Amino acid sequence: MPELPEVETVVQDLIASGLIGKTLINAEVHWLKTIADLKKEEFCQRIKGQHIRSINRRAKFLVFSLSKDTLIFHLRMTGRLRIANPTLPHVKEERLVLNLSSGEQLRFEDTRKFGRCYLVASPHLILDKLGPEPLDEKLTPELFFQRLSTHSRKLKSLLLDQAFLAGLGNIYVDEALWEAKLHPLQTSNTLTEKESHILLDAIRRVLQRGLESQGTTLGNGRTNFYRLDGSKGKNISSLKVFRRTGQACPRCQRVIKKIIVAQRGTHFCPNCQR
DNA sequence: GTGCCTGTTACCTC
DNA sequence: AGAGGTAACAGGCA
DSSP states (O other), rough: OOOHHHHHHHHHHHHHHHHOOOOEEEEEEOOGGGGGSSOHHHHHHHHOBBEEEEEETTTTTEHHHHSEEEEEEEEEEEEEEEETTTOOOOOOOEEEEEEEETTTTOOOOOOOSSOEEEEEEEEEHTTOOOOOOOOOOSHHHHHHHHHHHHOOOHHHHHHHHHTSSSSOOHHHHHHHHHHHHHHHBBGGOOOOOOHHHHHHHHHHHHHHHHHTTOOBBOSSSSSSSSOTTTTBBBBBGGOTTTTOTBBOOOTTTOOOOOEEETEEEEOOOOOOOO
């Protein structure tokens, strides 16, 4: 669910909610594996009294710089953050609650329990293996082409690989490949330099669109992406192929197909994407 | 109820 | 190196 635009939306929502500068009073851990790296007692002890210096995004990670340590969330499939008054009813999907000096709570809800929260002295071990940020100017078209050329992999799996490029997930990869008119099974080192530039542009366009729409919320269930205040992202109306199997391609009207690549549902137009 | 699907990632084997 | 399988989970849906 949460890919780059969704995580960035949540980061911006957290900042807008005035979280920066607040102090973490204590933590309530309701699911141990959520904080897999640390024992519950150590996590609670260590986080106590630290204040939030800044909130950033790297790939699909939310990164809270605290006064001493770094607090990192990965939402995986169904993780959600919510700021709540303690009197707000709790839900059973709540895995972690951080009590703030303001009297509010930062609640982490996660239906499928895949999400993770790390409290570390240094973020490097977690963040340094990630590839470049797709929207970073330092990722030039030349560098992107060079990186694509050094792998012989299906475009779909390569673009999902966070060590190759950070922040894309199933939705935006399918959308970017459609936008670039490239087949998900095409091998990465067969792209011409021109095609690779078109692909980078396409990736940036679909991400930018996702950001402007504050993310993609696909349905109505609680396992979907929601913003901090519970509202939906509006990007679904921009999707051209994702979960549109059997419908007409908006470009050529041919029927959109679905195949499985790298164990992931992959949507594309067999006419536009050769 | 049954069985299959799902937006992520780590880890394993070939 | 890269591909494929499995596992971690629980809900949605036909």
